[in-house]
Amino acid sequence: MLKYYFLLGLRSLRRNPALTALMILTLAVGVAASVSTLTILHVMSGDPIPHKSNRLFTPVLDNGTTKGYVPGAKPGDTQLSYTDAMNLLASKQGERRAALYGVEMAIEPARKDLGAMSSAGSAASSDFFAMLDTPFLYGQAWNADSDTKAEDVVVLGRSLSEKLFGNSNPVGQSLVMIGHQFKIVGVLDTWEPSPRFYRASDAFGVYDQFFIPFSTAIRHEITHDGGMSCSGGATKPGWQGRLESECTWLSFWIELKSPSQRQDLQAYLDNYAKEQYKLGRFQRQAKNQLFNVMEWLEEAKVVGNDNRLSAWLAFGFLLLCLVNTVGLLLAKFSVRASEVGVRRALGASRREIFTQFLIESSVIGLVGGVLGLLMAFGALALIAMQSKELTVVAHMDWEMLALTFVMSICAAILAGLFPTWRACQVTPAIQLKSQ
Incomplete structure (x- = not known):
């Protein structure tokens, strides 16, 4: 019927x-x-990463000055300074740690039919790929030794690889970037996490076309593509002045083995802040915060x-x-x-x-x-x-x-x-x- x-x-x-x-x-x-x-x-x-979003955490540390500060107010920026990022990388906290920032670099293709181009990507430490379970089409990520030596290596995104080399495997070839020869060690398969939580300040920007080691970008003095806050005080001129300053411009993520380890990581951050206070930093003595992926997207007001x-x-x-x-x-x-x-x-x-x-x-x-x-x-x-x-x-x-x-x-x-x-x-x- x-x-x-x-x-x-x-x-x-x-x-x-x-x-x-x-x-x-x-x-x-x-x-x-x-x-x-x-x-x-x-x-x-x-x-954007449901199988481990409750195990990935980003720390928020307030290194601003006390001038004009209202106790309890949120920090002016949720990124980290270079000093804090390097200290956390060396801390061995969690299973993996990754510092990163956005970069834009000039590329000179070997193909004669392609002219020089500018492409956007990220400078990240080697744990980034395993932490975010990035899929590889060819090759693999660089290792920690490449991080230590700040080698000129690069992982290409699939779209950029196909644009430069077609459907062939480019691993082992060189690519001229910012006037230097970068060795291609891997090519990511299509990977488009949405929102792009690891760079929440630009969560819906164009997906990264390449990745280079964080230490390599620092060695080449590649400026960041994104926001920066210098509420922590005056800075010295030049690139070294930026690295030694309290300016915050870096993203940082820590992967824990289990969400239950969150309290231990929080305790470490609190002790770290106390040590930095004794060294003359972190004068606000503000609360140190940890956010998992979904909490971070809410804090950053992505929506x-x-x-x-x-x-x-x-x-x-x-x-x-x-x-x-x-x-x-x-x-x-x-x-x-x-x-x-x-x-x-x-x-x-x-x-x-x-x-x-x-x-x-x-x-x-x-x-x-x-x-x-x-x-x-x-x-x-x-x-x-x-x-x-x-x-x-x-x-x-x-x-x-x-x-x-x-x-x-x-x-x-x-x-x-x-x-x-x-x-x-x-x-x-x-x-x-x-x-």
Whole structure:
């Protein structure tokens, strides 16, 4: 019987085609608007590394001066100074430790058809790759010895590798970067964590095209690509002055074997801050903080209140579309009062009438969902064209794909409840007399 009602629902689409098309379009526009906004919010607020996000921690240490400081206030920056990053690297805390910062470097391809180009990447210590479980297409990461010697080695991202070398394996070849020969030791497979939590200050920027050793970037005095705060006091001129300063510009992550070791790491940070205070640093004596991945994304406000407000407004628009759909369904079902009266007189129960009309509403929701899905893809494509940052988040995954269909059908059923109930209240005797 349900199959029969479903076929009736398909046939009903041809009744009052203009009214039916308006209902489908209204529902599709509401679903597309809400799903597009929800998709972006979903991508932005998702867990980028769910299997170990509760074991990866970033420390926040306040090395600012006491001038103008209000006790209890949050530090002006959540990055670390070079001094603190190097001390934590040498601390042997946790299973792995990684210091990193964003860099932009000039590349001179060996291919004659390609001119010099500028590419963005990260300078990171060797534990970075194992810590974040980066997949390799060719080769492997450099080792700790390369970190110690500050060797000129590089791991390419897949897109940059294919651009420079095609589909061939470039491991072992050299690449001229900032005027120096860098040996290619590995090529990452497609790896696009979203959001890019390890650099939360640029969480939705263009994905890194290459990685070089942190120590190598320091040796070549490669300036950082990102924000920097110097609230810790005046700095000396030059690169060495920056390294010796209290300016914060480095990201730092620690991987623990188990989340239960968090308290031990916190105790270490507290003792470290006390030692630095005795050395004349950390004069604010502020609370030292640890954040796992999801806590860090919340602290860094990767998903702002304006993003959540946009999602609520989109759902408000969907609600408005539902109200309009209710009115259209009332108009559509009201002209079928005589049909309902005849069916009731022939023995059909109110439950059967209710089921039939509700399934017809579901069919409208299904068609509206397909159209809404196409419109959502179009909307996301237009959003992605606005900037490189939006390209990272404006894409639909299978979860949102399924949600689109469920949302459209549920919306149609919700909109059809009242019109369907009204259709069931038809009195057969009155309708038969009017014929």
